Amino acid sequence: MEYKNPIGVNIDLETGVIPGAKKLVRRLSSLKGYFLDEEAYNELLKDDPVVYEVYAVEQDEKDGDLNFATTVLYPGKVGKEFFFTKGHFHSKADRAEIYYGIKGKGGMLLQTPEGKAEWIPMGPGTVVYVPPYWAHRTVNTGDEPFIFLAVYPADAGHDYGSIAEKGFSKIVIEENGEVKVVDNPRWRE
Numbered sequence: 107m108e109y110k111n112p113i114g115v116n117i118d119l120e121t122g123v124i125p126g127a128k129k130l131v132r133r134l135s136s137l138k139g140y141f142l143d144e145e146a147y148n149e150l151l152k153d154d155p156v157v158y159e160v161y162a163v164e165q166d167e168k169d170g171d172l173n174f175a176t177t178v179l180y181p182g183k184v185g186k187e188f189f190f191t192k193g194h195f196h197s198k199a200d201r202a203e204i205y206y207g208i209k210g211k212g213g214m215l216l217q218t219p220e221g222k223a224e225w226i227p228m229g230p231g232t233v234v235y236v237p238p239y240w241a242h243r244t245v246n247t248g249d250e251p252f253i254f255l256a257v258y259p260a261d262a263g264h265d266y267g268s269i270a271e272k273g274f275s276k277i278v279i280e281e282n283g284e285v286k287v288v289d290n291p292r293w294r295e
């Protein structure tokens with residue numbers, strides 16, 4: 107039997123950086139078609155800001171193993187809509203996940219394959235259990251980076267297709283200075 111070596115790392119709780127992790131950067135240009143207000147999107151695209159970064163420590167896609175990753179989701183809006191992550195189902199759709207809030211303010215939109223959505227507010231210390239089969243997207247509703255840890259099965263994978271195409275049935279917007287979770291006018295099942 108070959109055993110893997112255990113890993114112990116300290117997450118920088120101010121920046122979300124995991125030393126030695128693989129870094130992924132998602133700029134606004136990689137989120138084309140995701141936001142409702144296309145005019146506001148195209149205007150912001152001139153600067154193509156970083157919307158989020160992921161620091162991932164991943165294993166080979168084997169049943170029983172675990173990955174972990176931090177996400178640093180920057181504050182901002184496209185029109186009324188707060189910055190968010192793409193959102194995905196897991197390729198192995200029955201794989202669950204745990205999120206843990208580290209810094210900043212935001213929340214998670216979750217959705218079943220039939221389009222039933224839930225919103226869970228998140229801050230430092232919030233644990234969110236993402237059950238099997240639920241798509242999930244995080245949203246930064248604050249004015250500083252929203253940082254959280256995710257722990258997920260190594261064989262879960264990411265299935266971005268249906269969210270990229272249809273979005274979530276709810277959107278998270280700012281209206282009269284308030285955070286509102288409202289029906290997505292462009293949602294179609």
Ligand SMILES: O=C(CO)[C@@H](O)[C@H](O)[C@H](O)COP(=O)(O)O
Pocket residue numbers: 160175177191192193194203242243244256258262264
């Ligand atoms: O849910 C997971 C892994 O299963 C998170 O680590 C996200 O991958 C990350 O927050 C970026 O979001 P996406 O771009 O992958 O939706």
Ligand SMILES: [Fe+2]
Pocket residue numbers: 194196203242258
């Ligand atoms: Fe996930």
